Amino acid sequence: MLGRDLMGVLPPSFPDEEVIGWDIEEIDIQKEEDTIAQIKKLGPAIVIHVAAYTDVDGCELEGEKAFAVNGEGTRHVALAASRCGAKVVYLSTDYVFDGNKRKPYLENDPPSPLNVYGRSKLKGEHYVQEWVKGALIIRTQWLYGRYGKNFVTSILRQAREKQVLSIVNDQIGSPTYTVDLAKAISVLIRFDANGIFHVANRDLCTWFTFGQAILKLSGMDSVKVIPISSKECGRPAVRPSYSVLNCQKLSKETGLTLRPWSEALKEYISTLAF
Template sequence: MKVVVTGAAGQLGQDVMRELVRKNHQAYGTDRQQLDITNEADVIAYISEVKPDVILHCAAYTNVDGAEANEEIAYQINASGTEYLARAAKLNGAKLLLVSTDYVFDGTANEPYEVDEPTKPLGAYGRTKLAGEQLLQKHLEQFFIVRTAWVFGVYGKNFVKTMIRLGEERGEVGVVHDQVGSPTYTVDLAQFMVQLIETDKYGIYHATNSGVCSWYEFAVEIFKQTNLNVKVNPLTSDQFPTPAARPKYSVLSKEKISENGLTPLRDWKEALAAYLKETTEKS
């Protein structure tokens, strides 16, 4: 298949490109230089020229705290950009997959969020991503939306890299223990996304690695697997204030993956081990 990837230079986008090539698809990676998704005419022109079978929409404004002060810019990228791609997909008969986020929920649940749970974002990032989901659904009857959370991969900044750096520099870190979710390795997420677009099993999916932990437990496991002797102090969210509120509970139910006979993502501790192996091989 011929596949256009937006945000191809990003943490997830680079692994998506690799996976498409591995599966012998024709991959057209775009970043801001090749395609400004906030310009509707550019989007229509580019998609009409390439005529892809699928658009994998990984580009996003993902600075959660920055979005509080720049909601208009976040909206242009996360909402308007998605709408333009949906229109272009419809015009050209392409499938469209949007990568979305656990931040569309408010995090007050105490059991995993199903795909059809009512959404209620806490902040600007979640609002703009939810607007993107809704605008996509306004234009397309058949679509893929994949909500994920706590993403880490070799190509970008992420929690694992930050913890290792701080641990090596300081020997002691403080990490919030009252926010719970599931980490997601970009390699595993990319494999799921490419498997999904090869089907016609449309709809909203939740895709993270399996298992649940707090950020504190995630940090402890990182230091355990890297054999770093670092003291990890549990903090409350109140002790670590940020401009944007974070959902306290971000666990997403992956039922739909299994129901549709697709491959569930492995346990997050296994994924972390694979990521650490990959970073060692790359360095």
């Protein structure tokens, strides 16, 4: 999802550079030797590492695979990049936090992931910090975009099938449009930023209020939405009840503030065919 939007945003932002996108067919990051050989052969200046096992409940049920892809896979990418002197931009997650702070998380707040996905992505952060000098780690959250399954498309699909939807109302975060995130990544690269940055669309909501906004903007607000608790929802992976990211470091260092999630959602929905 993010990778394909990056391939739309980066080439016009860096017209003098060659931007190459690889998917799992070109590079399986679980394979250490292949990953190192592939990246070495290309000799890039920057590796933007967005590949991951992103199914949060899947990770809970397949812990070994989660760590093989998100942890060890990231080690292979970091090792390969360090061998050819490339910078690494690594995408990480709000799920490295446990939610107990109840105030927007800063980059230097101590992580304490509640689920396997968060732990495996944090492992990835540690490998990147260990192997790559000047690496950039971008933590983001609640992504949706044009290229892939996401909460918005899932709500719209369910709304076509049912008259009543139940949506979790005790998790707070900031839905983030992958196009806006891709643009922020290009700005951070231009500023040669390094260290950890939090990047998300502005303002916060619960999945329930996000769901209501999706239905309203799609003209489907005749569908009834019932707020439920995470416990009632009964997903395998525990999620933080509050994982809003403080993005002031991004604003201070680059002048960029992402627009409110409701504006981004409106634009995204206008691109969908009903």
